[in-house]
Amino acid sequence: xxxxxxxxxxxxxxxxxxxxxxxxxxxxxxxxxxxxxxxxxxxxxxxxxxxxxxxxxxxxxxxxxxxxxxxxxxxxxxxxxxxxxxxxxxxxxxxxxxxxxxxxxxxxxxxxxxxxxxxxxxxxxxxxxxxxxxxxxxxxxxxxxxxxxxxxxxxxxxxxxxxxxxxxxxxxxxxxxxxxxxxxxxxxxxxxxxxxxxxxxxxxxxxxxxxxxxxxxxxxxxxxxxxxxxxxxxxxxxxxxxxxxxxxxxx
Amino acid sequence: xxxxxxxxxxxxxxxxxxxxxxxxxxxxxxxxxxxxxxxxxxxxxxxxxxxxxxxxxxxxxxxxxxxxxxxxxxxxxxxxxxxxxxxxxxxx
Numbered sequence: 001x002x003x004x005x006x007x008x009x010x011x012x013x014x015x016x017x018x019x020x021x022x023x024x025x026x027x028x029x030x031x032x033x034x035x036x037x038x039x040x041x042x043x044x045x046x047x048x049x050x051x052x053x054x055x056x057x058x059x060x061x062x063x064x065x066x067x068x069x070x071x072x073x074x075x076x077x078x079x080x081x082x083x084x085x086x087x088x089x090x091x092x093x094x095x096x097x098x099x100x101x102x103x104x105x106x107x108x109x110x111x112x113x114x115x116x117x118x119x120x121x122x123x124x125x126x127x128x129x130x131x132x133x134x135x136x137x138x139x140x141x142x143x144x145x146x147x148x149x150x151x152x153x154x155x156x157x158x159x160x161x162x163x164x165x166x167x168x169x170x171x172x173x174x175x176x177x178x179x180x181x182x183x184x185x186x187x188x189x190x191x192x193x194x195x196x197x198x199x200x201x202x203x204x205x206x207x208x209x210x211x212x213x214x215x216x217x218x219x220x221x222x223x224x225x226x227x228x229x230x231x232x233x234x235x236x237x238x239x240x241x242x243x244x245x246x247x248x249x250x251x
Numbered sequence: 252x253x254x255x256x257x258x259x260x261x262x263x264x265x266x267x268x269x270x271x272x273x274x275x276x277x278x279x280x281x282x283x284x285x286x287x288x289x290x291x292x293x294x295x296x297x298x299x300x301x302x303x304x305x306x307x308x309x310x311x312x313x314x315x316x317x318x319x320x321x322x323x324x325x326x327x328x329x330x331x332x333x334x335x336x337x338x339x340x341x342x343x
Contacts, residue, residue: 084294084298085293085294087293087297116324119298122299
């Protein structure tokens with residue numbers, strides 16, 4: 001698949017904030033993860049689409065979208081650009097962060113590389129700070145096995161407080177269990193209780209001051225605790241994003 | 252901003268401590284600190300260069316820049332300018 005008018009130029013920018021649900025009863029799932037962990041491969045496996053997958057940094061620059069059906073529900077899957085962090089250093093990270101924080105996906109799946117899990121957990125923790133409904137997908141389990149890495153999935157699940165599913169996306173392994181977990185989570189049968197970072201008293205007290213103000217101006221739709229923390233960070237990009245939301249509302 | 256930067260204000264480099272880019276090939280080192288004047292500090296932290304992390308120099312390119320490191324199970328090449336303000340303590 002080469003470059004088309006849809007994959008370049010202005011239409012990319014249009015895509016950026018386009019997080020409107022296409023149909024009201026569709027369930028939106030975001031796919032996040034470090035670069036080269038198999039997001040696009042999983043995306044293709046689930047949707048049956050044939051998006052280009054390639055092994056170079058920043059391959060997915062914008063959100064790819066696809067739909068699939070499981071049991072009685074329809075899902076809209078959004079493939080986000082690969083990022084190491086949500087504390088925006090680059091455009092891709094900003095796109096991923098804005099979608100997870102402001103696009104209100106029903107479930108966020110964080111795909112991690114089982115061969116170097118430690119590095120991937122950084123992103124998992126950051127996503128868990130924003131949203132409760134997180135599923136961690138341990139991809140590339142075959143590679144990990146070949147390298148002699150074994151992972152105590154139950155323990156990881158307990159420590160993180162969210163479902164952890166081992167998969168091999170390119171061989172379709174573990175996909176059934178992933179789908180079932182998504183389904184059960186939507187139905188409310190699985191309640192995630194994500195591990196939350198506690199900051200020092202000094203920071204927590206400032207958060208308590210800012211949070212009510214944010215809740216008043218933005219409404220309860222967004223994770224105001226996380227936004228407050230970013231404001232304390234002095235993160236310029238996030239205040240721009242908040243400005244954009246406020247503009248959208250006043251229009 | 253101030254809350255964060257306070258803890259990095261003064262740091263004296265001790266014996267056995269060198270900038271990360273001077274770590275010879277095959278040697279391991281423990282990260283002591285990332286100086287506050289590194290521009291993409293947040294980026295390095297996200298890559299896994301957190302204080303107390305063990306890093307190993309894997310390979311040096313012919314011109315000596317960039318240098319590849321093993322950081323928490325992944326090989327990552329970094330430019331000299333990015334890491335000369337990362338102070339490490341040589342192990343063994």
